[in-house]
Amino acid sequence: MRNLLFLIAAALGALLPSCTPADxxxxxxxxxxxxxxxxxxxxxxxxxxxxxxxxxxxxxxxxxxxxxxxxxxxxxxxxxxxxxxxxxxxxxxxxxxxxxxxxxxxxxxxxxxxxxxxxxxxxxxxxxxxxxxxxLTGKTEYPEFPEGLPRELRKAPKDGPVPDPIFAVGETRVNIHLLGFREGMYKDMTLYINSMLTGHERKDAPIDPETGVATFKFGQYGPSLIYGNPAGPGSMHLNFWTAPGETADIYVDLTEKGKSIVQRRGKERKASHDRKLYATGTYADLNMLYDMRAEKQIGFDFYTGKFADYRMTADEYAQMIVSKYKMLTDSVARSGMSEMMKELNLLSLKQEALCVMVTCSSLLEHNYRSVNNLWDRNAKIDYKFATLEPKHYAAVCGLFDINDPKLLMGEFEPDYRTAISYSAFDWADIIHAENGLVVDLRKAVPMAAKAANCELTEADLASLRSLKNPFYAEACEAIQARVRRELAALEGKVKIEETPDVAPDKLFDAIVAPCKGKVVLVDFWNTWCGPCQAAIKANEPLKTGELKSDDIVWIYLANETSPLVTYKTQIGKIAGKHYRLNEEQWKYLCEKFKVDGIPSYVLVDRDGNSKLRNDLRNHDKLKKTLKKMIE
Missing domain, CATH: 2.60.40 (Immunoglobulin-like)
Structure with a gap:
């Protein structure tokens, strides 16, 4: 009996743990x-x-x-x-x-x-x-370095001067390693390559679901600042520089997302370091220090509507820029930034200073609209804003050397390039320069645009060869050769509609005439426009889904600022009719419909009545409006 009771007790003892919740x-x-x-x-x-x-x-x-x-x-x-x-x-x-x-x-x-x-x-x-x-283990700290990071990158980057730009042509390879990647997290990676000659180019690559690596290859002409992000919700943004013709590996610590969530809690758990990007290549130290910077960029902050008073005279505006520049450079000098980040910030300030000079009228108008709450871009403004003269630009040129090649390395290189290349006046005349960067860019940037559209002539090349730096002729020739190869590969795969041979005032009617009796959505866009790309990507599934209908015609209008190869490559993935307009045609239609920016939409009903409908930038409203029109 005693043995039996012992066995029962032992059995109950074994059962109790499995019946009791292990909270x-x-x-x-x-x-x-x-x-x-x-x-x-x-x-x-x-x-x-x-x-x-x-x-x-x-x-x-x-x-x-x-x-x-x-x-x-x-x-x-x-x-x-x-x-x-x-x-x-x-x-x-x-x-x-x-x-x-x-x-x-x-x-x-x-x-x-x-x-x-x-x-x-x-x-x-x-x-x-x-x-x-x-x-679920109770960890309180993240690892010092992400799993998969090569040992040679587990060290602090070296501080020092911002590296010089490299004037060379070559095919660059960039491998983006997403450390901590899980299948299903992201499918694709996008890079936006900002080059001193080719401007803003978008490149896409799939992410290998097993390795979490996306590989890019592209022709590079001079130094490039690259913006990148995985294509998907909540993706992180990357900024880094590359040198022409090199292979650069960029390692991205995806735990940055988890850390940002955890650190928002009341009881913050600080990460052991603040880095998310590790890099190899010529600009590795610059890229890593830029990623690690703790202090915010010190800049002009001219998008607020309060940057300038619209009542300013030209003298007052120029003096304001000079004063702001001196104040901001002093702030950079007194900041706790590393040596390299201070220099980078100063280069960026110089780029911004040139930008705010050439956009004076636009910034004064922006303030006028802000003060008067007049955001309808189609509303006429009678106020006459100040116009700057050469003496005002000379005041800024006295602050720093606008011919310094290192200005190609600042964060706002596109603004600098545009200010130098496309201003109504020649900066070289202001500083009495016969050669150097401002002279070269003024001539080479428009030539590179011609090369990107396969329109560069032998006379153009001869003009480029007259420049002191042979890089520009070599680069433009290489751009056009690449464009020809890529166009040959696209031959017969995409269709650009023939633009009707009519006067600009008859063009729109000629384009939509074949669609009479149908609903027509006309999309004004360009390949370099990020919001345009996002809107097209969102709308594309509708054509085979909710809005699949023979009664809807999708027409896309772009202009020649969209490089030909990029344009042809992209329209192959966009269902609809595509027209590529020249400058005169584009300008007339934008004025006709009072287009205030892109993307813009003109909606044509079944009776042929057309109207600008930028409320359709709201994706849900676009769906509902088109559905209602075809019911």
Whole structure:
């Protein structure tokens, strides 16, 4: 009997642990990475019956978010589907309060004991919320360096002068390594290459789902500042420089997203370092120091509408720029920036100073509109704004050497290039220069634009060869040779509609005439326009989905500022009729419809009535409007 009682007691003792919930709470878990900052998992309750997530949401007040009923937690090879929620109804609009912050609870089945981390996936759609590597072990700090980072890059970058620009031509290869990448996180990577001759070029490459690497190859002509980001929601933005003809590896620590979520909490857990980018190549130290900079760029901040008083005289405006420049340079000198970042900031200030001089009238008008709340760009303004004269530009030229080649290395190189190349006057005359950067760019940049459209002549090349630096002729010749090769590869694959041979005032009617009786959406765009690209990408699925109809015609108007190869490459992915207009045609139609910027939309109804409809920049309104018109 005694033995029997002993056996029963032993059996009960073995059963009790499996019947008793193994409750455990993880407060403020570290999050490895995410595609959003809207959600934060601030507490995880673990038991044998459920996994409970306490979620904080941050979003614009009086706007909504949605949590899909298809949400799940993921560990290797297993999914645990959402079983319930408190404080939010799955698949329904959840309206954010005035504070822009809300909390709710999500319930899932129990995770296996010993689970060290999990991913929260709000369904498998591309733009759904995804938080990866939610830690359950109680870690309080992120690793010093991300997994997969080569050992030779685990050291501080060297400070010193900003490197010189390299005037050379070559094919550049850039490998973007996304450290901590998970399949399904992003599909593609986009780079925007800003070159001293070719301007703003977009390049896209797929991300290898196994390695998390995207590889780019492109012709490079002189130094280039590159902006990059993975294509997807909540993606991070990268800035780095490359030298022509080199292979550069850029390693991106994706835990930057997780750190930014964790550090927003009341009880912040500071990361052990502030770096997200590691680089090889000629400009490696510049790229890494730029990424690590703690202090905000000190600049003119001229987009606020308060930069200048529209009543200023030309003398007052020029003196204001001189005074601001001196004050800002003094602020840079007194800042805690590294030596290289101080010089970079000063170069950028110089670029901005030239930019605000050549855009004087636009900035004064911007202030006028801001003061009078007159944002209808089609409204006529009778006020006469000040116009600068050569003596005013000379005042700025007295502040620094505008012929310094290092000005190609500042953050606002496109503004500098545009100011020097396309001003109504010649900066070289102001500084009495017979050669140097301002002379070269004035001649070479327009020639490079001709080369990008395969229009460069032997006479043009001869003119470029007269410049002291042989780089410009070599570069423009290489640009045109590349364009010819790429155009040959595109032959027969895309169609540019023949622009009707009529006067500009008859052009629009001639373009839409064949579509009589149908609804026509005319999209004014260009390849270099980021918002245009985003709008087209959003609208494209509608043509085979909600708005699939023979009664809708999509017409796209661009001009010759879109480089021919880039234009042909892009329109091959855009369903519709494509017209490439010359400067006169584009200018007339923009004035006719009072186009205030691109993208702009002109809507033509079934009776042929046309009207500018820039309210259709709202994607949802565009859908609803076109649906209603074809019902």
């Amino acid at each position: 455990r709470v993880v407060e403020n878990p570290l999050i490895e990475t995410a595609n959003t900052r809207t959600l934060d998992i601030v507490k995880v309750e673990l038991s044998d019956t459920a996994t409970v997530l306490h979620v904080n949401a941050y979003y614009r007040p009086k706007n909504w978010i949605v949590i899909s009923s298809d949400s799940y937690l993921q560990i290797p090879a297993r999914r645990f589907m959402l079983t319930g929620a408190e404080g939010i109804t799955p698949d329904s609009l959840f309206w954010m309060p005035k504070s822009g912050r809300a909390s709710f609870v999500l319930r899932f089945p129990p995770l296996p004991r010993g689970t060290k981390s999990f991913d929260f996936i709000e369904s498998d759609c591309d733009d759904c919320f995804k938080l990866y590597g939610v830690d």
